[in-house]
Amino acid sequence: MSLEFKLNTCSGTARAACLTTPHGEIETPIFMPVGTAATVKAVPQDILEQLGVQILLGNTYHLYLRPGVATIRQFGGLHGFMSWPRPILTDSGGFQVFSLNELRKVTEEGVTFRSHLDGSSHFFSPESSIATQIGLGADIIMAFDECTEYPADRARTKASMEMTLRWAERSKKYFEKHKHEVPWKQYRVPSTQLPARSASLKAENTDGSETSNSVLDTRNSTQSLFGIVQGGMDLNLRKESAQRTIEIDFPGYAIGGLSVGEPRERTREVVEATLEYLPKDKPRYLMGVGTPEEIVEYASLGVDMMDCVLPTRAARHGLIFTSEGKISIKQARYAQDSGPLDPNCPCRVCQRYSRAYLRHLYSSNEVLAQVLNTIHNLSFYLDTMRRVRHSISLGEESRFLSSVWSRPKA
RNA sequence: GCACAGGUGGGUGAGUGGUUAAAGCCAACAGACUGUAAAUCUGUCCCUCCUAGCGAGGUACGAAGGUUCGAAUCCUUCCCUGUGCA
Numbered sequence: 001m002s003l004e005f006k007l008n009t010c011s012g013t014a015r016a017a018c019l020t021t022p023h024g025e026i027e028t029p030i031f032m033p034v035g036t037a038a039t040v041k042a043v044p045q046d047i048l049e050q051l052g053v054q055i056l057l058g059n060t061y062h063l064y065l066r067p068g069v070a071t072i073r074q075f076g077g078l079h080g081f082m083s084w085p086r087p088i089l090t091d092s093g094g095f096q097v098f099s100l101n102e103l104r105k106v107t108e109e110g111v112t113f114r115s116h117l118d119g120s121s122h123f124f125s126p127e128s129s130i131a132t133q134i135g136l137g138a139d140i141i142m143a144f145d146e147c148t149e150y151p152a153d154r155a156r157t158k159a160s161m162e163m164t165l166r167w168a169e170r171s172k173k174y175f176e177k178h179k180h181e182v183p184w185k186q187y188r189v190p191s192t193q194l195p196a197r198s199a200s201l202k203a204e205n206t207d208g209s210e211t212s213n214s215v216l217d218t219r220n221s222t223q224s225l226f227g228i229v230q231g232g233m234d235l236n237l238r239k240e241s242a243q244r245t246i247e248i249d250f251p252g253y254a255i256g257g258l259s260v261g262e263p264r265e266r267t268r269e270v271v272e273a274t275l276e277y278l279p280k281d282k283p284r285y286l287m288g289v290g291t292p293e294e295i296v297e298y299a300s301l302g303v304d305m306m307d308c309v310l311p312t313r314a315a316r317h318g319l320i321f322t323s324e325g326k327i328s329i330k331q332a333r334y335a336q337d338s339g340p341l342d343p344n345c346p347c348r349v350c351q352r353y354s355r356a357y358l359r360h361l362y363s364s365n366e367v368l369a370q371v372l373n374t375i376h377n378l379s380f381y382l383d384t385m386r387r388v389r390h391s392i393s394l395g396e397e398s399r400f401l402s403s404v405w406s407r408p409k410a
Numbered sequence: 411g412c413a414c415a416g417g418u419g420g421g422u423g424a425g426u427g428g429u430u431a432a433a434g435c436c437a438a439c440a441g442a443c444u445g446u447a448a449a450u451c452u453g454u455c456c457c458u459c460c461u462a463g464c465g466a467g468g469u470a471c472g473a474a475g476g477u478u479c480g481a482a483u484c485c486u487u488c489c490c491u492g493u494g495c496a
Binding site for chain 2: 007032034036037041042057059062089091092094095096098099102115116117142145147169228254256257259261264267285286287288289290291292294306307309310311312313314316317319328329330332363365367369370398
C-alpha cells in the first residue's frame with residue numbers, strides 16, 4: 001500500500017481525513033511547510049518534529065542543481081539525506097517554469113532552464129522531472145506542469161492547459177514504468193524521532209541488535225504521483241482540466257496556477273469551482289497558499305493539503321502572523337514592548353521572548369531572529385490547522401471558520 | 411613653532427566654478443512578500459508651506475571675509491584634526 005486516504009468526518013464542504021504514506025500518516029487538512037533545498041530555512045528538523053510538522057515539501061529543481069540527485073540517492077533519498085523520517089512531497093519544478101521566467105525557454109518537449117546558481121543550461125521534461133523525483137524519493141511527487149502566468153488570455157490559458165495535460169500523461173507513463181527505482185532503503189532513525197502515529201509502520205526488528213531504534217519498512221511501497229489541474233482563471237477550462245486530469249487517473253489531485261498575482265476573491269472562486277470536479281475520495285492539494293485566514297477558508301471549502309512559503313519567508317523578513325493580525329516586528333513601536341509576539345500563542349517563542357528582544361535581534365541582523373520568527377509563524381500555521389481539524393471533527397458547520405481564532409472576526 | 415595632508419548631510423565617503431539639497435554605501439523609518447533566484451525587494455530619509463509637484467521658499471559642505479553673473483569647489487585670515495621635523 002503506497003497511499004491510503006481515509007475520510008473521518010465531513011462538515012459541509014470541509015473534511016477531515018487521514019492520509020497514509022510510506023513514511024507515516026498525515027492528518028488532513030494539513031499545512032505543509034516548504035523546505036525547498038532540503039531544509040525549512042532557519043529551523044532544524046528536531047524542532048519541526050516538536051512543532052508537529054507532519055509532512056514537508058522539497059523542490060526538484062533546486063535539489064537537482066544542488067547537491068544533485070546522485071548524492072541524495074546515496075542516502076536512500078531525501079528522508080535519509082536530510083534526516084527527516086516523516087512524509088515528504090516534492091514539487092516537480094513546474095513552478096519554476098513560471099517563476100524563473102527570465103531564465104527559461106518552454107517547448108512541447110520540456111523546459112530549458114538557466115541555473116540561477118551559475119548560469120549553466122539544464123533541460124527538464126516530464127520524464128526527467130519524474131526521474132529526478134524518483135531519485136529524491138519523496139512519498140508524494142508531482143506531475144511536471146506549466147504554471148500559467150497571470151494574466152493570460154483564453155487561448156494562451158487553454159494552450160498551456162493542454163500542454164500540462166500532455167505532460168501529465170507523460171509524467172504518469174514514465175512513473176509507472178520506473179516507480180520501482182525509488183532508492184528507499186531501510187535506515188535507522190532514533191525512535192524518538194518517529195511520529196507516534198507511525199508506530200504501525202515500524203517493521204519488526206529482525207536482527208534484534210537495534211532494539212532501541214525503529215526501522216521504517218518501505219520495501220513494498222512506492223511513491224505516489226499526483227496530477228495538477230491548471231486552466232488559469234477560466235472556470236470552464238478549470239472544469240475541463242479537472243475532468244481530463246482525472247481521466248488520466250492519479251491517487252491525488254492538485255490545484256495549481258493560483259496565487260500568481262490574481263485578486264484573492266478570484267482565487268477563492270477558482271478553488272471553489274475546481275473542487276467541485278475533484279473526486280471526494282482522494283486527497284486534494286491546493287498549491288502555494290496562503291495567509292492564515294486563507295488556509296482556513298480553503299480547508300472549509302474542502303481542500304486537504306496546502307503549502308506556502310509565506311510563513312517562513314515572511315518570518316525571515318520580520319512579518320509575524322498572530323491571532324490578532326499580522327505585525328512587523330521591525331517597527332520602532334516594539335522597541336520597549338515586553339509582551340510576546342502573540343498573547344494567545346502557546347509556542348516556545350511566545351512563552352519565552354519579548355517583542356522588544358525579537359525586534360532587537362532583527363535590527364541587529366542576528367540569525368536567531370530568523371530562527372525564532374520562523375518557529376513562531378510555523379507554530380501559528382500548524383496550530384491554526386489543528387484547530388480547523390478539531391472544528392471539523394466536532395462537526396461544526398462553516399461556523400468553525402470564525403471560531404478558529406478565539407477572537408471576533410472583523 | 412615649521413612642513414605637509416585634511417575638515418562635506420546621523421555615520422562613512424564621492425564631488426574640485428554652474429543639470430549639486432549634494433553620488434554610493436551604512437544607519438534610521440515605513441511598505442511589500444502566497445507550489446522560495448528572497449537573511450530579499452521597494453519607498454522615505456535638512457527645515458517650512460501648499461494646489462503634494464521631476465512644486466514654492468529657506469538653510470547647508472569647519473568659521474569669517476573676498477573673487478565671480480554663479481562657490482562645497484578659487485583667494486585671504488582664523489579655528490580644529492592627522493603625520494613628519496624641531
